[in-house]
Amino acid sequence: MNPISNPYMPAAGLPPSVLVGREALRERVRIGIARLREGRSAKSVLMVGLCGVGKTVLLQQMRSDAEGEGAYTLCIGNPEQRSLPALLAPQLRQVLLRLSQTEAAQDTARRALSALAGFTKALEGPFNGRLIDLNFDTEAAGLADQSQVEVGPTTLLEHACLAAKQAGSAVVLFIDEFHCIEATQLSGLIVVLHRCAQSRLPIIVVGAGLPQLRGRVGNAKAYAERLFDYPAIGPLSEVEAALAIVQPAAQDGVAFEAEAVDLIVEKTRGYPFFLQAWASHAWDAASTSPISLADVERAWTPAIVALDEHFFRAYFDRLTQTEKQYLRAMADLGPGPHRSGEIADRQGRRVQAVAPLRNGLIGKGLIWSPGHGDTAFTVPFFDEFMQRIMPCDDRRVVS
Numbered sequence: 134m135n136p137i138s139n140p141y142m143p144a145a146g147l148p149p150s151v152l153v154g155r156e157a158l159r160e161r162v163r164i165g166i167a168r169l170r171e172g173r174s175a176k177s178v179l180m181v182g183l184c185g186v187g188k189t190v191l192l193q194q195m196r197s198d199a200e201g202e203g204a205y206t207l208c209i210g211n212p213e214q215r216s217l218p219a220l221l222a223p224q225l226r227q228v229l230l231r232l233s234q235t236e237a238a239q240d241t242a243r244r245a246l247s248a249l250a251g252f253t254k255a256l257e258g259p260f261n262g263r264l265i266d267l268n269f270d271t272e273a274a275g276l277a278d279q280s281q282v283e284v285g286p287t288t289l290l291e292h293a294c295l296a297a298k299q300a301g302s303a304v305v306l307f308i309d310e311f312h313c314i315e316a317t318q319l320s321g322l323i324v325v326l327h328r329c330a331q332s333r334l335p336i337i338v339v340g341a342g343l344p345q346l347r348g349r350v351g352n353a354k355a356y357a358e359r360l361f362d363y364p365a366i367g368p369l370s371e372v373e374a375a376l377a378i379v380q381p382a383a384q385d386g387v388a389f390e391a392e393a394v395d396l397i398v399e400k401t402r403g404y405p406f407f408l409q410a411w412a413s414h415a416w417d418a419a420s421t422s423p424i425s426l427a428d429v430e431r432a433w434t435p436a437i438v439a440l441d442e443h444f445f446r447a448y449f450d451r452l453t454q455t456e457k458q459y460l461r462a463m464a465d466l467g468p469g470p471h472r473s474g475e476i477a478d479r480q481g482r483r484v485q486a487v488a489p490l491r492n493g494l495i496g497k498g499l500i501w502s503p504g505h506g507d508t509a510f511t512v513p514f515f516d517e518f519m520q521r522i523m524p525c526d527d528r529r530v531v532s
């Protein structure tokens with residue numbers, strides 16, 4: 134088929150031409166926003182899912198849903214980079230400018246804008262935003278004359294929420310890579326959210342990240358668990374995965390043989406990144422419609438080569454030699470999850486001796502712990518990749 138019209142998008146954060154499934158999650162967030170707009174409470178949502186499962190594109194879709202419903206949205210894509218306030222300040226400004234056009238919210242929004250101007254100065258210079266968390270108190274810092282501001286809100290985010298409330302709307306803060314938020318920034322965020330919930334200010338956080346984010350949130354503040362729900366973003370069901378293959382091609386008048394679709398669904402187990410990669414290569418391999426089982430089989434090797442190069446490799450290159458050996462030993466045991474003791478045994482080491490290494494790998498986002506003493510890959514099919522890239526590894530490490 135013509136590669137120029139190839140409709141598949143195997144790339145991180147690139148919206149697919151057809152976003153399949155996820156209706157229940159989208160509806161859940163929609164209901165939360167509608168509740169806030171009616172002055173009711175709503176829990177924030179932190180969606181957890183493995184690498185390449187579709188977290189980023191779902192957040193993007195939810196943001197556009199929320200904007201469509203008249204909510205004011207803010208979005209942080211990579212919270213590791215800078216402090217949350219530094220990332221939020223320019224977007225808060227946009228939101229406040231929009232709110233200042235609404236009569237009911239005008240005064241609050243204008244005062245918050247003047248506070249924001251002082252705040253932005255504080256983010257520059259020696260601080261570079263690093264030492265300021267979201268709990269940063271505008272009044273205490275004397276950044277603006279707060280005397281006229283209603284008692285209650287103390288942070289800029291709270292001012293924006295108050296203005297949104299006056300405008301009959303809500304604020305939705307989207308945060309991707311939630312597991313990467315640094316601990317003090319995370320507790321600052323939780324404190325502000327807690328205070329907003331107590332004052333009935335209309336805000337929810339919609340976050341997405343790797344499964345380790347749950348433990349990080351729990352460690353940040355004891356009461357944090359109550360503020361959030363943690364729905365899973367899993368692989369697509371068989372029916373959804375088939376639609377994700379068939380529909381983009383159908384838009385171009387191209388069909389797939391049923392067996393060809395079945396093979397992709399079975400082998401990718403419905404993981405969107407893999408499905409997009411293989412369907413894309415099948416498209417390129419085929420010369421006519423319908424794309425056949427033979428085309429899909431022929432596309433397998435180039436799809437794997439591309440995945441190794443553009444997907445798995447990025448994770449592998451972050452590893453030290455000992456980390457590679459640990460993951461290689463783990464890969465020998467299969468896709469997992471595995472008992473941590475079994476992995477240590479495989480290396481001829483004691484489980485306590487490899488604990489720091491294991492923690493480091495959880496921190497780097499390569500593995501997670503689905504239950505006490507269990508270890509699993511966060512990257513689907515990483516076991517197979519490790520066996521390909523380190524075919525005859527010496528797994529045993531001298532302690």
Ligand SMILES: Nc1ncnc2c1ncn2[C@@H]1O[C@H](COP(=O)(O)OP(=O)(O)OP(=O)(O)O)[C@@H](O)[C@H]1O
Nearest residue numbers: 142144145146149153184185186187188189190405
């Ligand atoms: N629901 C879906 N239907 C069809 N394709 C999808 C769906 N969700 C994601 N994809 C495709 O899967 C790929 C991965 O999506 P995305 O980058 O959002 O995953 P992610 O979970 O954010 O990955 P990472 O953990 O690496 O950040 C992209 O090519 C995207 O177009």
Ligand SMILES: [Mg+2]
Nearest residue numbers: 145146188189
């Ligand atoms: Mg992502």
